[in-house]
Amino acid sequence: MKLLFEKSVPNRRGVVPGPSDVRTTININDDLLRDESAALPELSELDVIRHFTELSRRNFGVDTNFYPLGSCTMKYNPKVAERIATYPGFAHLHPLLPQLRMGGMLTQGALAILYDMDMLLREITGMAGFTMQPMAGAHGELTGMMIMAAYHRDKGNKKTIILAPDSAHGTNPASAAIAGYRVVSVPSDADGVMDLDALKSELNDEVAGIMLTCPNTLGLFNPHIREICDLIHGVDGLAYYDGANLNAIVGKARPGDFGFDIVHLNAHKTLATPHGGGGPGAGPVGVAEKLVPFLPVSIVVKRDDGTYALEYNRPKSIGYVAPFYGNFGIILRAYVYVLMLGRKGLARVAENAVLNANYIRKKLAGHYKPAVDTVCKHECVFSTTEKMAANGVRALDIAKTLIDRGFHPPTIYFPTIVKEAMMIEPTETESKETLDAFIDAMIEIAALAEKDPDQLKAAPVTTPVSRPNETAAAKMLNIASL
């Protein structure tokens, strides 16, 4: 398909800005002006609409296809939340207004939402206070690591190490490293959860804390989670809960009750805000009581007269991780979702997410090799069978064949501790009919993998392009049309 720039026609106009109603014209020294106009495309409005509409048809989204990407929680994104985010009272609100004298009174509606969301998330997670500033999950992790560092600095602790399981998302070690820590990986045991003895052998006074998902990336709930948190606290470390997999337990159990000190949530996972093709997300971070003083500024507080205000005077705060109050438009959508589900609805989320994952796990068990053979939570992990492997069939081939059957593939090659991993997270919003159709396709592909592996190697054939040459992409490195 042609690029926008290749469709450009000299002197064609799209949206034309209104005429100037002032007679003054700028008088800026020529030396400070650009020599030539930026080489942006010259297209009509319809040209632009057609171009992007055509591009949109070259995409799978949750609204078009089942999207069982493990650890990504690609659930349905309620349309009402999209609509509410466009209300002028939210969309047109300037973020600097509250910094004007008495300006907080100009934004009471927005501050009320941030405050109320703080309260709701405290109850959902069992934490004592939240910041809405982090703009994605990984940003929440970095914020959490900064809070951890500030806590240890405040206590005079000299801590240098963050522990993370070998099954952790890559963002965990990356976030810890960027915050200035050395990362030590802790292996999983035969049951697929963190090895307690291995953890004990890594514990010492240098350990600042641990980062964990629970359930983990194999979809397993670690029965020793409370003990792990206690062990970490034993060396004055802090336990960080990566909320990427919270969908499995939301409305049923709370990381705060497990002993975690810091928690981030992915609004674009558990709280149903759209992923946007790679963001924007939101990664609110909650902390236990002893860490509340370290939360970023500002914090929304409710005054005795019922009005809301931003509090900046927090001497132990880590400062600002976002320019203002985080991705407000995303927090707003998540708020709408939580309000609609309520207490009962949130519990149903976890129940049905777990039901769907186990249904798939059970149905596919005879056809693929399960990573573990126990009840899972929100996702289940399989590998290729030995016979598939002998035929040269890889997880990648199964994924690409699923595309031809109209399904977005599961997450593949993750967690890295499982060879040829296929990580399936159906979420609670999918119907039994969809799950059955997916299961049928997976079973059919398993049979093909043994009988006709070449068909799998050729897939996909129904998409606008077949498998792209990724090596050539990195070698040629054409990353901009100039």
Next chain:
Amino acid sequence: MPFIPHTPQQQQEMLDAIGLTMDGLFADIPAKLMHKSFDLPDGLSEQQVRNRLADLAGKNSVDLTLFLGGGFYDHFIPSAVYSIISRSEFYTAYTPYQPELSQGTLQAIYEYQSAICRLTDMEVSNASLYDGGTAMYEAMMMALRITGRNKVIIDDSVNPIYRVMIHSYTQNLQIDLEETHCKNGLANRAQIRDRLDDKTAAIIVQNPNFFGCIDDFTDLAEAAHKKGALLVVSCYPISLGILKTPGSMGADIVTGEGQSLGMPMSFGGPYLGYMAARKQHVRRMPGRVVGETTDREGRRAFVLTLQAREQHIRRDKATSNICSNEALCALTALVYLSLLGKEGLKETAQRCADKASYAYKRLTAIPGVKPHFKAKWFFNEFVLDLPCEAADVIATLIERGFAAGFPLSRYYKGMENSMLICVTEKRTKQEIGMLAEALESVL
């Protein structure tokens, strides 16, 4: 229950197939860790939630005439922008890890990267970062990696909101962050040259700067390069419709806040951090990058490339921890730039500057109101000194329906009487006239 499709019968069928009860599915969680009673409200219907949120939206003052900028701007957004980004094939998609079914997102990101390069006169761009502040922080970290040095010089004409963010991010790191104090409204050359040495990784400046003043950093790029340091420039993208590009000044990394390119102000986000750089530094750049290649039939195809820099491959050795970025906001910026096109962006930038110039004349004609800086050139913001405290005047003008500007005392000592005024293409001659009258009447 909203958004859950199973009927009770289907649920039972599925439980039977698994061979467990619903409680059995959660039996792996120790009973003492289950939370028995959540203190959460009952769920609301769509009608109830819309009513409640409409009520809350009504408690926000969005009817003020805005002369408030400070890096976050009230620009006109064409209807077609919203029409495109509302397509759920875009907004309900995940990160394009499976290229065959993500060509829409991938090509759009490639085109976005191209548009950012063309706008800034740079060679490479990433797929986006969270916002202008985190983009500046990432640029600083990138400069540290490239040079292997640990000193950074930042002028205080850079947006103070970003400077406090950078200060926060570097608390736990061994970085020597030195601030210079702008002179006559422009980055302080003497102080920067004085501090620039062979330990310096980068000089960070902004154009137009926080005060709206226009600068040319060609001299700073030369000075930085002589010492083996990099020049990082933060730019307001609308201004690049007419202003000299950071690329032509010799900048090594360019970042900025992309909100002005079609995104509503939305009380602080979601916004768009953009980053562009010289090609030689691409492997040290954070964030996703899309590249062009071909498929098995030789057709043009797009893929995520250079992934070996990223956290999901490199883990603790990655160039950044960023995973989700602001893809839909990058698409927004691309659609905005495509709709306005070459001429439209230039005209928009000109309208902003023309109207700001008119407002400057009107407001400086008021007795007692004077320009703060000697710097001659500004884009669409400028600083005025009032005969009294600016914060008071701004508070009074809110009652008259104006967000008249930003009181600089919030971030700068000795600027109690100074206010930063912003004029976008949306403001009319009449609104500017009314502001002038209102300001004169309250002084």
